[in-house]
Amino acid sequence: MGVTKGPLEELIERAGGCAVIDGGFATQLEALGADINDPLWSALCLISNPDLIKKVHLQYLEAGADVLITSSYQATIPGFLSKGLSIDEAEKLLQRSVKLAIEARDDFWTQLQINPKHGFNRALVAASIGSYGAYLADGSEYSGVYGSDIVLDKLKDFHRRRLQVLASAQPDLLAFEAIPNKLEAQAIVELLNEEKVEIPSWICFSSVDGSHTPSGHSFKECLEILNCCERVPAVGVNCTSPHFINKLIHELRKFTKKAIVVYPNSGEIWDGRAKKWMPSECFGDGSFEALALKWRESGANLIGGCCRTSPNTIRAISKALKHKR
Numbered sequence: 226m227g228v229t230k231g232p233l234e235e236l237i238e239r240a241g242g243c244a245v246i247d248g249g250f251a252t253q254l255e256a257l258g259a260d261i262n263d264p265l266w267s268a269l270c271l272i273s274n275p276d277l278i279k280k281v282h283l284q285y286l287e288a289g290a291d292v293l294i295t296s297s298y299q300a301t302i303p304g305f306l307s308k309g310l311s312i313d314e315a316e317k318l319l320q321r322s323v324k325l326a327i328e329a330r331d332d333f334w335t336q337l338q339i340n341p342k343h344g345f346n347r348a349l350v351a352a353s354i355g356s357y358g359a360y361l362a363d364g365s366e367y368s369g370v371y372g373s374d375i376v377l378d379k380l381k382d383f384h385r386r387r388l389q390v391l392a393s394a395q396p397d398l399l400a401f402e403a404i405p406n407k408l409e410a411q412a413i414v415e416l417l418n419e420e421k422v423e424i425p426s427w428i429c430f431s432s433v434d435g436s437h438t439p440s441g442h443s444f445k446e447c448l449e450i451l452n453c454c455e456r457v458p459a460v461g462v463n464c465t466s467p468h469f470i471n472k473l474i475h476e477l478r479k480f481t482k483k484a485i486v487v488y489p490n491s492g493e494i495w496d497g498r499a500k501k502w503m504p505s506e507c508f509g510d511g512s513f514e515a516l517a518l519k520w521r522e523s524g525a526n527l528i529g530g531c532c533r534t535s536p537n538t539i540r541a542i543s544k545a546l547k548h549k550r
């Protein structure tokens with residue numbers, strides 16, 4: 226593992242050093258009319274409207290995404306059980322999240338073949354794995370505070386079965402998203418090793434101050450844990466304000482040789498109690514075009530958008546990265 230070039234490294238190379246990720250998944254579901262005000266958040270649509278999930282994936286492919294992130298961010302077995310589903314049904318829904326993205330990717334790719342000059346890359350499917358904080362559905366992916374009873378083994382137990390089930394659906398990648406503290410990063414790395422997970426992962430942290438994880442750990446400390454793990458070819462930050470991204474890329478590059486992944490949100494701030502986005506200095510699609518060029522220059526290898534970004538954001542990023550070298 227890790228010595229030969231994996232699908233992520235190949236994509237980055239094919240894309241000339243920097244590939245494009247998709248944008249806010251839940252955001253686009255809502256834009257298409259989904260009501261996701263629920264503890265399962267976007268994963269509610271796995272039950273209620275799988276066709277809409279596929280539609281969002283297709284919109285991001287059309288916008289130029291080289292990587293699709295699945296609808297499983299807040300999909301968990303206990304979360305589905307609390308909706309009255311069985312374990313078997315819950316596991317099938319997790320697999321469905323990967324299947325929907327693979328179907329969208331394959332349909333789009335087949336359709337492109339009529340034009341040999343289409344200019345798209347065949348996209349990779351990354352199975353989203355949200356943090357324990359995302360499962361809590363109280364916004365704690367931005368605080369990193371889980372309480373003193375949440376120790377390393379509890380986090381490993383929380384992640385274990387979902388990880389196994391998602392991996393069994395054979396996505397190209399695993400995307401650990403908005404991880405808010407060092408303990409959870411440690412749990413994930415230990416789990417990937419114990420389970421001998423062969424699918425490469427990226428691990429992305431959230432940050433609310435632009436210098437630390439929400440729990441207050443430095444990226445240096447976090448990367449010391451991740452650097453040892455060959456199962457993790459890429460690290461980065463997501464769902465963080467675009468303001469901080471350039472500085473964070475430089476910070477990450479100081480401490481790792483791994484590929485760097487950045488997919489910020491629009492700069493708005495999530496109010497975990499009210500369950501809504503609070504206005505803040507917000508970045509439009511035009512600013513993402515210029516910022517993406519800067520982030521690539523600073524060393525980012527995968528760039529996309531997170532919450533409150535849309536297919537138009539990804540179109541702007543894709544246009545910038547694929548046409549301006």
Ligand SMILES: C[S+](C)CC[C@H](N)C(=O)O
Pocket residue numbers: 263264266299358359360361362363364365366403464495497500532
């Ligand atoms: C990335 S946050 C906006 C996702 C939603 C959050 N976990 C909640 O359920 O409140």
Ligand SMILES: N[C@@H](CCS)C(=O)O
Pocket residue numbers: 248249250251252267294298353402403464531532
């Ligand atoms: N992949 C998730 C991340 C939320 S932070 C989404 O885009 O909805």
Ligand SMILES: [Zn+2]
Pocket residue numbers: 463464490531532
């Ligand atoms: Zn987000």
